[in-house]
Amino acid sequence: MKTLTKTQRRGSLRPGGSRAGTVLLAAAAGVVVWQLLWLLLKLPDFILPAPAVVWQKFIQVLSSGLLWRHLSFTLLEIILGLFFGSLSAAVIGYFLSKHPRAENFASPYLVASQSVPIVAIAPLLVIWFGPGLFSKVLICALTVFFPVLVNTLVGLREVPQDLRELMRSLKASPGQTLRYLELPASLPVFLGGLRVGATLSVIGAIVGELVGSDRGLGFLINVGRGQYDTALVFVAVLTLMVLAASLYGLILLLESRLLAWQTWRQNK
Numbered sequence: 001m002k003t004l005t006k007t008q009r010r011g012s013l014r015p016g017g018s019r020a021g022t023v024l025l026a027a028a029a030g031v032v033v034w035q036l037l038w039l040l041l042k043l044p045d046f047i048l049p050a051p052a053v054v055w056q057k058f059i060q061v062l063s064s065g066l067l068w069r070h071l072s073f074t075l076l077e078i079i080l081g082l083f084f085g086s087l088s089a090a091v092i093g094y095f096l097s098k099h100p101r102a103e104n105f106a107s108p109y110l111v112a113s114q115s116v117p118i119v120a121i122a123p124l125l126v127i128w129f130g131p132g133l134f135s136k137v138l139i140c141a142l143t144v145f146f147p148v149l150v151n152t153l154v155g156l157r158e159v160p161q162d163l164r165e166l167m168r169s170l171k172a173s174p175g176q177t178l179r180y181l182e183l184p185a186s187l188p189v190f191l192g193g194l195r196v197g198a199t200l201s202v203i204g205a206i207v208g209e210l211v212g213s214d215r216g217l218g219f220l221i222n223v224g225r226g227q228y229d230t231a232l233v234f235v236a237v238l239t240l241m242v243l244a245a246s247l248y249g250l251i252l253l254l255e256s257r258l259l260a261w262q263t264w265r266q267n268k
């Protein structure tokens with residue numbers, strides 16, 4: 001058996017560090033372009049505030065506790081929506097993969113549900129379930145549901161048939177087949193769908209807050225828009241971008257931990 005040397009282990013850590021460095025470099029380049037546009041166009045702050053003005057607004061809302069109060073509410077919506085949306089998609093996806101007739105019956109409804117933008121049905125959900133936390137979590141979960149469901153189905157279909165027959169020959173129970181074969185084999189594709197779902201969950205939460213809410217970053221965007229406080233809108237939007245990138249990075253970290261066996265197998 002081949003073991004990884006220290007040099008190889010360092011090499012395996014470089015992609016993550018390189019990715020973080022690239023992200024920081026891209027963010028710095030974006031700020032530079034933003035500053036150049038502000039200098040060239042000379043627009044008023046209520047149209048395009050300078051980066052320094054947005055930074056001052058960020059410090060102001062952060063020190064007052066306003067940003068954290070709204071960010072924590074949005075983060076709660078995202079975590080709950082991502083959890084329940086992914087869990088329900090994984091369970092239903094597994095059920096449909098075992099029952100092709102049920103999948104054929106449900107497919108038109110699943111596709112039709114995705115043909116309607118979530119922003120179109122969000123007002124109905126807010127009317128039906130109220131402007132509280134539940135409606136926002138539901139909107140977020142519905143946004144996450146479809147990509148995770150599709151990736152669950154695709155991942156389970158990619159399990160080699162000869163391995164399934166091997167498990168049958170060993171008289172493995174459905175639970176053992178799921179644990180030792182289907183789950184490890186479909187996990188890479190499932191986590192790919194979870195990455196997409198993590199970014200979409202931010203969109204779902206904000207759509208719900210923009211439709212009707214008295215808390216959250218979406219509410220903060222509405223306040224800034226109504227007061228022509230564009231710097232506040234920029235603060236909320238940039239915070240959302242950082243939040244989405246952080247969630248995506250956490251899924252990547254989870255993926256690297258759960259799929260470490262693939263790297264080990266490639267280096268054997």
